[in-house]
Amino acid sequence: MTGGDEVPGLFTLVLHTHLPWLAHHGRWPVGEEWLYQSWSAAYLPLLRVLFGLADEGRTGVLTLGVTPVVAAQLDDPYCLDGMYRWLGNWRLRAAEAASLPAGVKSDPLTACSPEALRAFGIRECAEADQALDDFATRWRHGASPLLRDLIDAGTVELLGGPLAHPFQPLLAPRLREFALREGLADTWLRVGRTPAGIWAPECAYAPGLEHDYASAGVSHFLVDGPSLHGDTTLGRPVGDTNVVAFGRDLKVSYRVWSPKSGYPGHAAYRDFHTYDHRTGLKPARVTGRAVPPDRKAPYDPERADRMVDVHVADFVEVVRSRLCAESERIGRPAHVIAAFDTELFGHWWYEGPVWLQRVLRALPAAGVRVGTLSDALAGGYVGAAVELPASSWGSGKDWRVWTGEKVADLVQLNAEVVDTALTTVDKALTQTASVIGPLPRDRIADQILRETLLTVSSDWPFMVSKDSAADYARYRAYLHAHATREIADALASGRRQTAQRLADGWNRADGLFGALDARRLPR
Incomplete structure (x- = not known):
C-alpha cells in the first residue's frame, strides 16, 4: 500500500440501501427471507462498523442512502420480531452443523466434508451469538434511533428518497411530487432530519426532474x-437550478463490483450460491467461476482474511491514482465517488463489511481525504452547469430495464392504476371538502395511494427484466394493482363502508408509511 503522502481532492463512498416491501408477502424463496438475510448479513455488520468508526472519532466516513421502504421495515414491530426469530433459527442451524455426528454422510450437492462443516458451524454459532446479542441490545427499537445517532455524530450523511422507490421518470408528475415529498417527510419523522440529498431510485433521471x-x-x-459523459470529477448544477448532480466514478466503482467482475468473485471468498442443504448454511468458497457446487472447496476464513487486505490495498491505490490523475487533468482538486448497493457488503459478499471497515481506515492513512457528498458541496467540488440526458444506472444506462418489451404489461398496468387512483382520490377529497370545517383525514384515500405506490415500485420491472424471481415480481405488481382497483371501485360506486373494510384489510398487510396523507396530494 502507498504511504501517507496526501493526495489532492476528496473521495466519497456512497451506499444505497434498498429492498422492496416484503413483510407479509411470502417467506421463501422470495419474501421475508430476503429481508432477514440482508438484515443479518449486511445491515447489522454495517452499523457495527459505523459505530466502531464513530467511537474512533471519525466523521464523514460515508454517505448512506436508506430508502423509506427499507426504513419502514427496519422499524416495523412485526419485522423486528421476525428478524429476532430468524436469528434464533440461524443459531439453531449453526449448532446443528457444529454437532454433526462422526460418520454422517456429506451433502452430495456440495464438496464440504462433515469435518469441514462442523468447523464451519462452530464459527457460525459465534457469529449468530454476536448478531443475537447485537440485535437484542442495540436494535430493540429499530434502525431509526441508530441512524439518528450516526447522523448526530457526523459519521454519515443520510440520503433520502421517494416513498416505495418508484421509477420517477415514468410516474405521473402529481404522484411523483407526492412520493418525493412524503418520502422526505417520512425520513424526518424517523431521524429528526430532512435529507438534503437523495438517491433517486435506479439513479433514474428525466430532464426537468431537477x-x-x-x-x-x-x-x-x-x-x-x-449521465455526465464519464466526467464525474466535480458535481454539476443541473440546468438553471442550484441542484447538483454527482456522478458515480465507474472506473473506481467497477474495481469492487461490476456486471462482469470485482473483488467478491475471488476464489478465496465465501460462495453466495452454494448451500449445505442439511443446514441451509454456505460453507464453501468461490474456488473458481466454472467450478460446480459439488467441487467447491471448503471456506477458509484465514485465506479470505488475507485476501481482504490485498483488496483493501488495491482499492486504496486505485483511489489515490484516480484522484491524482483527475486533479491533474482538470487543473484543480478532483472528487471521486464510488457507489454501491449496501446489500453487496455482507449479503452478496460475505467479507464486504470487513473490507469496508479496513478501507475506511486505510484511505485516510494513505493520504486520501474521505468525506460525504455534503462535504463535497461545502468544499466547492462543483463545476459548471450541465444538461443531463434521460438516464439510469441500469443496463445500457437508459430506461430499457423499466420500459422494455419484457415489462410492457407492467408499464401499461402502472399507467392505468395511477390514473384510477388519482381520479378516485380527487373525487373523494372533493366530496369530503364540501363538509363544513377542516378537511378530515381519509384513510381510504390514504390506502389507495399506498397500494398505488407499491404497484409502481421499480423493483418489479427490474426483477422481470433481469429474470430474477420474475413470477414473484409480477404477482406483487398485480396484487397491489388489484388492491388499488378494488378499494377505488368500491369508493367510486358509493359503497364507502365496503371501501373502508377493504382498505382496512389491505392495510393489515401493507400498513407501511403510517403518516402518508392523501390530503397532501397536489391538486
Whole structure:
C-alpha cells in the first residue's frame, strides 16, 4: 500500500440501501427471507462498523442512502420480531452443523466434508451469538434511533428518497411530487432530519426532474457516470437550478463490483450460491467461476482474511491514482465517488463489511481525504452547469430495464392504476371538502395511494427484466394493482363502508408509511 503522502481532492463512498416491501408477502424463496438475510448479513455488520468508526472519532466516513421502504421495515414491530426469530433459527442451524455426528454422510450437492462443516458451524454459532446479542441490545427499537445517532455524530450523511422507490421518470408528475415529498417527510419523522440529498431510485433521471428536486428542498442527487459523459470529477448544477448532480466514478466503482467482475468473485471468498442443504448454511468458497457446487472447496476464513487486505490495498491505490490523475487533468482538486448497493457488503459478499471497515481506515492513512457528498458541496467540488440526458444506472444506462418489451404489461398496468387512483382520490377529497370545517383525514384515500405506490415500485420491472424471481415480481405488481382497483371501485360506486373494510384489510398487510396523507396530494 502507498504511504501517507496526501493526495489532492476528496473521495466519497456512497451506499444505497434498498429492498422492496416484503413483510407479509411470502417467506421463501422470495419474501421475508430476503429481508432477514440482508438484515443479518449486511445491515447489522454495517452499523457495527459505523459505530466502531464513530467511537474512533471519525466523521464523514460515508454517505448512506436508506430508502423509506427499507426504513419502514427496519422499524416495523412485526419485522423486528421476525428478524429476532430468524436469528434464533440461524443459531439453531449453526449448532446443528457444529454437532454433526462422526460418520454422517456429506451433502452430495456440495464438496464440504462433515469435518469441514462442523468447523464451519462452530464459527457460525459465534457469529449468530454476536448478531443475537447485537440485535437484542442495540436494535430493540429499530434502525431509526441508530441512524439518528450516526447522523448526530457526523459519521454519515443520510440520503433520502421517494416513498416505495418508484421509477420517477415514468410516474405521473402529481404522484411523483407526492412520493418525493412524503418520502422526505417520512425520513424526518424517523431521524429528526430532512435529507438534503437523495438517491433517486435506479439513479433514474428525466430532464426537468431537477425542478421537482429544487421545489422539494433537495440540493443534490446521484446519477451514474455515463449521465455526465464519464466526467464525474466535480458535481454539476443541473440546468438553471442550484441542484447538483454527482456522478458515480465507474472506473473506481467497477474495481469492487461490476456486471462482469470485482473483488467478491475471488476464489478465496465465501460462495453466495452454494448451500449445505442439511443446514441451509454456505460453507464453501468461490474456488473458481466454472467450478460446480459439488467441487467447491471448503471456506477458509484465514485465506479470505488475507485476501481482504490485498483488496483493501488495491482499492486504496486505485483511489489515490484516480484522484491524482483527475486533479491533474482538470487543473484543480478532483472528487471521486464510488457507489454501491449496501446489500453487496455482507449479503452478496460475505467479507464486504470487513473490507469496508479496513478501507475506511486505510484511505485516510494513505493520504486520501474521505468525506460525504455534503462535504463535497461545502468544499466547492462543483463545476459548471450541465444538461443531463434521460438516464439510469441500469443496463445500457437508459430506461430499457423499466420500459422494455419484457415489462410492457407492467408499464401499461402502472399507467392505468395511477390514473384510477388519482381520479378516485380527487373525487373523494372533493366530496369530503364540501363538509363544513377542516378537511378530515381519509384513510381510504390514504390506502389507495399506498397500494398505488407499491404497484409502481421499480423493483418489479427490474426483477422481470433481469429474470430474477420474475413470477414473484409480477404477482406483487398485480396484487397491489388489484388492491388499488378494488378499494377505488368500491369508493367510486358509493359503497364507502365496503371501501373502508377493504382498505382496512389491505392495510393489515401493507400498513407501511403510517403518516402518508392523501390530503397532501397536489391538486
